[in-house]
Amino acid sequence: xxxxxxxxxxxxxxxxxxxxxxxxxxxxxxxxxxxxxxxxxxxxxxxxxxxxxxxxxxxxxxxxxxxxxxxxxxxxxxxxxxxxxxxxxxxxxxxxxxxxxxxxxxxxxxxxxxxxxxxxxxxxxxxxxxxxxxxxxxxxxxxxxxxxxxxxxxxxxxxxxxxxxxxxxxxxxxxxxxxxxxxxxxxxxxxxxxxxxxxxxxxxxxxxxxxxxxxxxxxxxxxxxxxxxxxxxxxxxxxxxxxxxxxxxxxxxxxxxxxxxxxxxxxxxxxxxxxxxxxxxxxxxxxxxxxxxxxxxxxxxxxxxxxxxxxxxxxxxxxxxxxxxxxxxxxxxxxxxxxxxxxxxxxxxxxxxxxxxxxxxxxxxxxxx
Numbered sequence: 001x002x003x004x005x006x007x008x009x010x011x012x013x014x015x016x017x018x019x020x021x022x023x024x025x026x027x028x029x030x031x032x033x034x035x036x037x038x039x040x041x042x043x044x045x046x047x048x049x050x051x052x053x054x055x056x057x058x059x060x061x062x063x064x065x066x067x068x069x070x071x072x073x074x075x076x077x078x079x080x081x082x083x084x085x086x087x088x089x090x091x092x093x094x095x096x097x098x099x100x101x102x103x104x105x106x107x108x109x110x111x112x113x114x115x116x117x118x119x120x121x122x123x124x125x126x127x128x129x130x131x132x133x134x135x136x137x138x139x140x141x142x143x144x145x146x147x148x149x150x151x152x153x154x155x156x157x158x159x160x161x162x163x164x165x166x167x168x169x170x171x172x173x174x175x176x177x178x179x180x181x182x183x184x185x186x187x188x189x190x191x192x193x194x195x196x197x198x199x200x201x202x203x204x205x206x207x208x209x210x211x212x213x214x215x216x217x218x219x220x221x222x223x224x225x226x227x228x229x230x231x232x233x234x235x236x237x238x239x240x241x242x243x244x245x246x247x248x249x250x251x252x253x254x255x256x257x258x259x260x261x262x263x264x265x266x267x268x269x270x271x272x273x274x275x276x277x278x279x280x281x282x283x284x285x286x287x288x289x290x291x292x293x294x295x296x297x298x299x300x301x302x303x304x305x306x307x308x309x310x311x312x313x314x315x316x317x318x319x320x321x322x323x324x325x326x327x328x329x330x331x332x333x334x335x336x337x338x339x340x341x342x343x344x345x346x347x348x349x350x351x352x353x354x355x356x357x358x359x360x361x362x363x364x365x366x367x368x369x
Contacts, residue, residue: 070106077099100138112344129219135334151242158243168189180245189243211325213334236258253302255277255293275287320335339355
């Protein structure tokens with residue numbers, strides 16, 4: 001009991017234990033205490049070794065070979081960051097850099113694991129969360145809480161659906177596990193979704209501040225109820241899938257769309273589909289109307305389906321372009337983060353490898369040779 005109480009001198013550790021765990025609290029206390037000393041030693045050594053704003057690439061090599069559990073190490077870094085007042089500003093500065101690095105390493109590992117899964121196990125929502133986490137490693141973003149918010153919206157859609165059709169199959173407890181084959185029943189789901197998302201919750205495409213990176217981060221889309229076509233499409237198709245309607249992402253240029261099959265399942269005829277604009281309040285479009293949307297004729301391949309990896313590539317590509325525009329940000333953090341993500345997915349892309357080399361040279365960060 002006494003060691004258990006002592007462990008919770010660090011209350012943020014509570015989430016790592018469940019009531020059913022049998023834990024040696026003395027060992028946990030020792031491990032956390034030692035991790036704290038290790039973190040303090042490394043932060044102190046950073047503040048002695050590096051006087052420039054950017055830590056060189058090989059500066060983090062100590063941390064990659066940590067001898068203690070990383071969540072304990074991170075917890076101590078958070079304690080340093082939360083120290084009162086102006087005390088230890090240099091320590092805080094480096095604690096933040098180290099925490100940023102550690103979390104990003106972990107997220108990259110998760111992204112690589114995600115990309116190795118079979119495509120049917122790569123959820124678009126999880127992919128969007130991984131990108132969000134990588135670009136915001138100090139924020140508290142997790143798939144579980146994002147999924148819970150999406151589930152809340154899905155429940156609201158069910159309520160609307162129940163008033164329109166009390167016997168709708170999407171109301172069954174197993175809904176989402178089975179796709180609804182009838183187009184008319186699918187239409188009822190999409191109508192209820194549009195009612196909830198765009199009328200009740202007032203989601204809308206962010207036309208006024210389109211080039212704000214917050215529009216790309218799924219947790220911000222849920223908070224601010226606005227986004228760009230691709231982030232709103234990921235939300236839209238996730239909710240539809242949870243209600244038994246299969247929508248697919250489409251490779252449409254400059255305005256991301258979803259498609260909804262009206263013909264034979266898996267049809268290759270582009271006219272067998274209705275196209276959905278999640279940025280434009282879920283409007284349903286014909287092929288011709290899609291062309292009006294961007295103002296020019298588009299060949300058939302642009303109506304084809306894209307994989308989850310290609311959706312992520314397009315999300316990261318948007319962030320990369322924003323990173324290039326944000327030249328006022330001296331650290332080029334968004335450009336660095338989006339390049340890391342792009343190269344994690346496509347490690348042999350020469351154009352992006354060159355850009356990364358130029359950026360490192362400009363910032364005076366030399367990769368470990």
